[in-house]
Amino acid sequence: MYEVYALKYGERDTTACQFFYREASHEPITLHFYIWLILGGPEPVLVDTGFREDDAAARGIRNYVSPAAMVARLGVKPETIPIALISHLHWDHWAGHALFPAAEFWIQKEEVAFWTGAAARYEAYKALANAPALGSLVTLSYGNRVRLIEGEREIFPGLRVHWVGGHTAGLQIVSVETARGRVVLTSDASHFFRNVERYQPVQIITSLPQMLAAFDTIHALAGSEKLIVAGHDPEVAGRFTVVQPGVVRIA
Numbered sequence: 001m002y003e004v005y006a007l008k009y010g011e012r013d014t015t016a017c018q019f020f021y022r023e024a025s026h027e028p029i030t031l032h033f034y035i036w037l038i039l040g041g042p043e044p045v046l047v048d049t050g051f052r053e054d055d056a057a058a059r060g061i062r063n064y065v066s067p068a069a070m071v072a073r074l075g076v077k078p079e080t081i082p083i084a085l086i087s088h089l090h091w092d093h094w095a096g097h098a099l100f101p102a103a104e105f106w107i108q109k110e111e112v113a114f115w116t117g118a119a120a121r122y123e124a125y126k127a128l129a130n131a132p133a134l135g136s137l138v139t140l141s142y143g144n145r146v147r148l149i150e151g152e153r154e155i156f157p158g159l160r161v162h163w164v165g166g167h168t169a170g171l172q173i174v175s176v177e178t179a180r181g182r183v184v185l186t187s188d189a190s191h192f193f194r195n196v197e198r199y200q201p202v203q204i205i206t207s208l209p210q211m212l213a214a215f216d217t218i219h220a221l222a223g224s225e226k227l228i229v230a231g232h233d234p235e236v237a238g239r240f241t242v243v244q245p246g247v248v249r250i251a
């Protein structure tokens with residue numbers, strides 16, 4: 001049976017109006033930055049790579065810890081991780097890929113097409129990218145370290161990715177069968193629990209209908225156990241079990 005961990009490696013303060021779609025409130029909110037680690041299968045599987053010190057400094061991140069150091073806290077050597085599922089290619093999910101030098105990166109084909117295509121150069125999207133990290137997709141691909149996925153795919157029995165789009169063109173979420181039931185790692189299909197629970201989108205969007213449909217997909221996958229893990233919500237630590245600083249055991 002799989003074990004699932006959320007590993008927090010940074011924080012940033014913002015306001016609700018900056019973040020939720022057509023939200024008037026200036027209420028302060030804090031984003032937590034996570035990667036996720038799935039143990040108990042044939043190999044450890046990482047979900048997303050986080051970012052490195054340069055982005056942490058440039059983008060005003062508090063309490064930054066290297067995602068590689070967070071993985072090591074669970075007794076897993078970051079340099080040996082064989083598979084990293086990439087939810088999407090925004091800077092905070094992809095720019096840390098070099099911290100995991102043995103990993104094969106599983107990414108939706110549509111996500112790579114978007115960030116190497118015509119729309120990504122506009123400021124509305126470019127600000128969410130780390131261009132050199134995106135450029136390295138070519139080198140990684142030539143080195144057989146990128147696996148392109150279309151739609152839904154089983155990684156190992158009971159561990160799957162599912163394309164949802166919405167927040168980005170090729171956003172994928174992850175479902176994992178555990179002793180507690182099926183865990184759904186939403187990543188940025190639902191930054192906060194509030195997104196998926198109240199059907200309130202964020203304002204970073206490639207398709208609003210897809211983003212709303214993603215909430216349906218998350219609920220359908222999660223079933224009655226509702227083991228939904230929001231992508232940036234500090235409340236993850238309140239709903240699940242903190243086992244050491246920054247390390248939350250989901251199941």
Ligand SMILES: [Zn+2]
Nearest residue numbers: 090092093188
């Ligand atoms: Zn994010």
